[in-house]
Amino acid sequence: MREKIKTIAQTLMVVVTLLFGWGIYTVVEGAKAEKQANLLEVEVQEVVETLEAITTHTLPNFERANNQTFIESTVACVSYIYNTTTDVIPVNLELLVAQAALESAWGNSRFALEGRNLFGIRTYDLREPHMLPSNNPKKWGVRVYMHECDSVQHYINIINNGSAYEKYRELRDNGVSDSLKYVETLGAYAADKKYFPKLRSIIKKLRTEYDIPILN
Numbered sequence: 001m002r003e004k005i006k007t008i009a010q011t012l013m014v015v016v017t018l019l020f021g022w023g024i025y026t027v028v029e030g031a032k033a034e035k036q037a038n039l040l041e042v043e044v045q046e047v048v049e050t051l052e053a054i055t056t057h058t059l060p061n062f063e064r065a066n067n068q069t070f071i072e073s074t075v076a077c078v079s080y081i082y083n084t085t086t087d088v089i090p091v092n093l094e095l096l097v098a099q100a101a102l103e104s105a106w107g108n109s110r111f112a113l114e115g116r117n118l119f120g121i122r123t124y125d126l127r128e129p130h131m132l133p134s135n136n137p138k139k140w141g142v143r144v145y146m147h148e149c150d151s152v153q154h155y156i157n158i159i160n161n162g163s164a165y166e167k168y169r170e171l172r173d174n175g176v177s178d179s180l181k182y183v184e185t186l187g188a189y190a191a192d193k194k195y196f197p198k199l200r201s202i203i204k205k206l207r208t209e210y211d212i213p214i215l216n
Contacts, residue, residue, distance in 0.1 A: 057083045062116075062148040064107035068210055073107075074100050074118065077149035079216045081156065091159050092172065095179035097212060098202040099189070100152070107148075115144040119155045164188035179203050 060076035063069040074097050082088060103120040104112035111117045115131045123130050123143045130141030145151045159165050168185040176182070180203055183196050190196060206212060 059147060059149060062107075064112075067101070067106050070101065070107040071097055071206070071210055072213055073148070074152065075213045075215065077152040078156075080149055081153050082215065085153070088153075088156060089160050091156050092177070092179050092182055093215065094203060094206060094212060095182050095199075096152070096155065098179065098199055098206060099155070099186075101202050101206075102195075102199055103189075111142045112148075115142060116148045117143050117145055117151045118148055119151055121151060121154055121158070162188070 057080055060073065060080055062073045062077070064073065075093065078093060078096065082090060100107075100118040103109075104118040107113075107118065111120060111131060115129075117131075121143045122140045124140045126141060128141075129144035131144055132141050143151070143154070145154070159168060165185060165188070168182055171182055171185065180200060183199050183203075186195075186199070192198070
């Protein structure tokens with residue numbers, strides 16, 4: 001009889017232990033599930049907020065009636081890109097505007113007017129939409145874009161990812177804000193021997209003769 005009671009007691013202890021363990025497992029798994037649900041809710045909310053931000057910004061009209069409107073339109077493109085692209089790294093705005101002015105003759109070059117290309121960006125894939133310069137090169141053309149803002153975004157991508165602009169990115173990562181200090185990092189752009197002096201001259205004009213809007 002004593003052995004039978006002992007056996008029953010041991011069996012009950014095993015059952016209690018199993019039930020206790022199952023209870024703890026259920027609580028832990030429930031907490032994990034709740035945590036995962038909360039994380040998913042946060043991620044969904046972030047996506048919703050991003051989509052709402054994107055839909056509140058519309059592609060700007062690009063005006064070039066004069067130099068000031070060209071500047072304002074270029075900055076509007078930058079603002080649009082920064083507000084509708086989630087993984088873009090900002091570049092030096094004053095330098096971007098100065099290069100756009102130099103490369104496109106303030107938006108009035110043939111490539112800017114017909115190809116909406118503000119930076120003289122080339123393509124070596126002649127299956128892409130392109131225009132040929134007057135010297136009619138065989139291996140490359142000047143990219144054609146649907147909108148001027150597309151060329152601005154391509155320029156930002158080139159600066160952020162091109163191997164030729166590592167020094168530029170190094171200055172930016174070190175907190176350098178003066179656009180004049182970036183000029184000589186643009187050797188890959190400098191087809192003209194006077195490119196750097198011309199670019200510096202435009203930067204100085206931007207500071208004294210024009211207003212660069214603040215990004216929204």
